[in-house]
Amino acid sequence: MAEDKFDRGTALTIFGTDRHEDMVALILSLVIALLVYLYV
Amino acid sequence: MVYTKRTPWTLIMGLIMVAYAYLVQSGALEAVIKYLGTGRNAGEMVMLGYIFGGIAVLTGLWQLIAKTAEGHVDYYLSTIGGVTFIMLIAFIVKWGLDPQMAEWGKAAQPALGFNFAGVMNLNYVVMGILAGIVIVNVFKVPDWAANGVRLSRLGLKTGVILLGTLYSFAELAQLGQLSVALIGVFVLGSVGLVLWWGSRKNLPNSMTGVLSAGVGVCGVSAAVAAAPVVQAKSTEIAYTIGTILMFGVICMFVFPIVGKALGMGYITFGAWAGTGILNSAQVAGAALAFQPNGIETLKVAEIFNITRVLFLPIIVIWLAIWYVKREVGAQKVDIGQVLISKFPLFVLGFLMLFLLSSTGIFAPARHYQGAYFDNSDKVMIKKDRSGKEVNNYLKDPDLAVLKQEGEKVKRDDQKAALQRLVENKKLMSIDDDDTLRGVVNAKIMSKEGNAVLTKAHRAVRHTAAKIAMFRDLIAWFFTFGLVGLGMQITMASIRQAGGQPLVIGSVVGVIKAVGSLIVVMLLVHETI
Numbered sequence: 001m002a003e004d005k006f007d008r009g010t011a012l013t014i015f016g017t018d019r020h021e022d023m024v025a026l027i028l029s030l031v032i033a034l035l036v037y038l039y040v
Numbered sequence: 041m042v043y044t045k046r047t048p049w050t051l052i053m054g055l056i057m058v059a060y061a062y063l064v065q066s067g068a069l070e071a072v073i074k075y076l077g078t079g080r081n082a083g084e085m086v087m088l089g090y091i092f093g094g095i096a097v098l099t100g101l102w103q104l105i106a107k108t109a110e111g112h113v114d115y116y117l118s119t120i121g122g123v124t125f126i127m128l129i130a131f132i133v134k135w136g137l138d139p140q141m142a143e144w145g146k147a148a149q150p151a152l153g154f155n156f157a158g159v160m161n162l163n164y165v166v167m168g169i170l171a172g173i174v175i176v177n178v179f180k181v182p183d184w185a186a187n188g189v190r191l192s193r194l195g196l197k198t199g200v201i202l203l204g205t206l207y208s209f210a211e212l213a214q215l216g217q218l219s220v221a222l223i224g225v226f227v228l229g230s231v232g233l234v235l236w237w238g239s240r241k242n243l244p245n246s247m248t249g250v251l252s253a254g255v256g257v258c259g260v261s262a263a264v265a266a267a268p269v270v271q272a273k274s275t276e277i278a279y280t281i282g283t284i285l286m287f288g289v290i291c292m293f294v295f296p297i298v299g300k301a302l303g304m305g306y307i308t309f310g311a312w313a314g315t316g317i318l319n320s321a322q323v324a325g326a327a328l329a330f331q332p333n334g335i336e337t338l339k340v341a342e343i344f345n346i347t348r349v350l351f352l353p354i355i356v357i358w359l360a361i362w363y364v365k366r367e368v369g370a371q372k373v374d375i376g377q378v379l380i381s382k383f384p385l386f387v388l389g390f391l392m393l394f395l396l397s398s399t400g401i402f403a404p405a406r407h408y409q410g411a412y413f414d415n416s417d418k419v420m421i422k423k424d425r426s427g428k429e430v431n432n433y434l435k436d437p438d439l440a441v442l443k444q445e446g447e448k449v450k451r452d453d454q455k456a457a458l459q460r461l462v463e464n465k466k467l468m469s470i471d472d473d474d475t476l477r478g479v480v481n482a483k484i485m486s487k488e489g490n491a492v493l494t495k496a497h498r499a500v501r502h503t504a505a506k507i508a509m510f511r512d513l514i515a516w517f518f519t520f521g522l523v524g525l526g527m528q529i530t531m532a533s534i535r536q537a538g539g540q541p542l543v544i545g546s547v548v549g550v551i552k553a554v555g556s557l558i559v560v561m562l563l564v565h566e567t568i
Contacts, residue, residue: 006190007041012528014119014190022385025197029389032198032513033205037401040509 043118044108045184050121051100053128054093060131061089076139084512085135088127096124115187122181122188123520126527129171130164130519138164138332163332166293168519169325172526181527192524196321197386199517203342204393205402205510219311219347222559226315227351230552231256235362237544245366246272247279247541249359254280255545255552257352259288259319269356270363283545285529288322291553296330302561306336312560313337314344316553321525324518338518349387403504413470415500420466432499433465438492445489454479461493467500 008016015021063069064085073079099120108114145157157163175181181189231252238248249270254263263280266272272280295317299309313326327341396402404412420432434442442462449455457472458479467473477497480490 006186008115009190012190013193014115014187015194019385021194022197022389025194025201025386026389028194028198029201029393032202033393033396033510036506036509036513040506 042108042110042114043187044103044114045118045121046103047121047182047184048100048104049182049184050096050103050124053121053124054096054098054100057089057093057124057128057131058097059093061086061093064089076136076143078135078139081135085131088131088516092124092127096120099124118184119187119191122185123191125182125185125188126192126520126523129175130168130516130523133168133171133523134164134519137167141167163329164519166325166329168523169289169292169526169529172523173529176527176529177531189524189527192521192528193321194521195517195524196324196521199324199514199521200320200342200346201386201389201393202510202514202517203339204390204395205397206339206507206514207343207394207397209398218564219314219344222311222315222556222563223344223347223351225559226552226556227256227348227355229555230548231355231358233548233551234544237548239366241540241544243540243544244276245363246270247276249363250276251280251283251541251545253352253355253359254284255318255548257348257355259284259322262349262352262355266356266359269360279541280545283542284318286542287546287549288317288319289529291317291549292322292325292329295326295553298557299330304561306331307340308560308564310337310340310342311344311564312557314341314348315556315560318549320345320349321522325522325525328515328518328522338514346387346390402506402510411501411503413473413500414502415466415468419502420499434461434492434496438495439465441488441492445485448484448489449479454484461496467496473497473500 006014008014013021015024060069064073064082073082078085099117102117103121141157141163148156234252234255235248238251239245243251250263250267250272253266256262257266263277263284267277295313296309299312304312309330310327313323313330317323317326323341323345324338327338331337404414422430422432424430439462442458446455446458446462449458453475457475460468460472461476467476476493479485480493480497483490485493
């Protein structure tokens with residue numbers, strides 16, 4: 001069903017794999033942590 | 041495939057957000073904000089309104105004007121409409137429905153005899169998920185928002201990683217052993233129970249295997265991670281996810297009600313939710329529903345939840361061996377390879393930020409949940425925004441009240457702490473502070489006396505600004521993720537949780553929930 005609607009990722013995520021999603025979450029979190037560390 | 045839809049809605053939502061931020065900033069909505077009691081969120085309303093509204097306006101214009109072509113730019117920019125949609129619902133729920141429901145709950149209390157908003161946990165978390173469920177099942181998620189909704193799990197994972205900043209070694213050392221023991225018993229126990237029962241009922245090994253991981257470890261992610269190990273079919277994964285989500289949704293609503301009815305504290309409830317609820321997102325939902333205005337319950341629940349996730353590799357190995365043994369002629373599974381490829385990286389991210397936080401870069405290393413003790417002159421004598429000096433030492437009238445009421449204090453340790461406070465005009469140690477908090481809680485002194493002690497307490501207890509910022513960010517990431525999660529709970533996915541997998545999953549889930557409730561009530565205390 002998901003495959004019909006999206007040709008990338010699944011119905012639950014836009015990323016191709018869980019590992020890819022984890023990696024994006026990791027990078028996003030580290031960037032946020034760096035910004036908070038520097039500016040707050 | 042081109043994902044960008046030529047819709048005016050992204051632009052319209054962006055304009056609404058910017059207009060709202062402007063109205064708050066200009067003071068035009070002061071009466072409404074005062075009525076709802078959301079004044080402390082005004083800064084947040086302005087900042088988030090301009091940021092998300094601005095991005096949505098620019099993207100909305102681009103969607104209407106530019107020619108789109110298949111590719112990465114089209115794909116990733118097409119998520120912004122959905123993200124804006126979720127955030128708009130989160131704004132309405134958090135800054136409108138939530139405080140309004142609290143007001144209605146209070147207003148109806150005399151007639152009903154109880155505060156229905158409090159009892160039913162009708163806060164922004166629950167209402168956000170409900171809003172998502174209503175939208176997907178009654179109105180359907182618009183096509184232009186579908187890609188953004190698929191980012192909700194990313195929001196939850198980012199929130200979990202950032203949660204690492206709130207922990208320090210001292211805290212985990214207190215909860216660590218208990219969480220490992222509790223989780224170990226219940227995770228391994230429920231996996232074993234599902235495997236045994238599924239075999240007795242002659243369910244396919246792949247179905248039983250994937251269901252056991254889902255019910256035992258961390259819900260949807262575990263089911264998906266375990267699927268290749270037991271070579272599960274997509275329909276079996278769908279059945280398992282349907283079962284987990286349906287059971288989890290019920291738990292998310294029932295757990296906070298039971299917790300409040302039993303008078304559980306933040307730590308006991310967090311431990312129970314983290315152990316008994318199947319899916320990570322719903323653990324967060326239940327914890328936030330139990331304590332919507334703080335994060336202590338969520339933190340404890342997440343420690344247990346993370347401990348549970350850490351059991352995934354053990355379960356994966358167990359299932360691999362179990363499956364290979366049962367399936368004669370099943371393809372050989374490379375256990376090492378499965379471990380390396382399936383271990384959730386976001387858990388490593390959580391651990392990384394936890395280690396960084398423990399070094400003291402976000403708050404003094406001795407901080408406890410971002411709060412720390414400091415009675416140096418640097419913080420006792422400060423300058424306010426206008427540059428005027430503010431002295432936080434106790435003044436003569438304060439000391440007179442304490443001297444006058446000192447006789448009411450009978451315990452030696454309390455007397456000594458009070459004596460030191462009077463002599464130094466400030467609290468001299470964490471122990472003294474804790475001891476005198478006991479005096480306040482026991483209402484030994486008059487209202488005036490307690491007010492002076494509380495003033496002295498506030499002068500030496502501080503919350504790290506960085507940790508406070510992390511708390512706000514985490515709450516928003518979870519709100520975003522949970523509203524999006526609600527939009528993925530369709531009646532079809534709930535109906536899929538039928539038949540024997542539903543029965544086995546639900547019974548084992550209930551056993552786990554009730555068993556962990558009993559054990560938590562017996563073993564876990566509000567000691568930290």
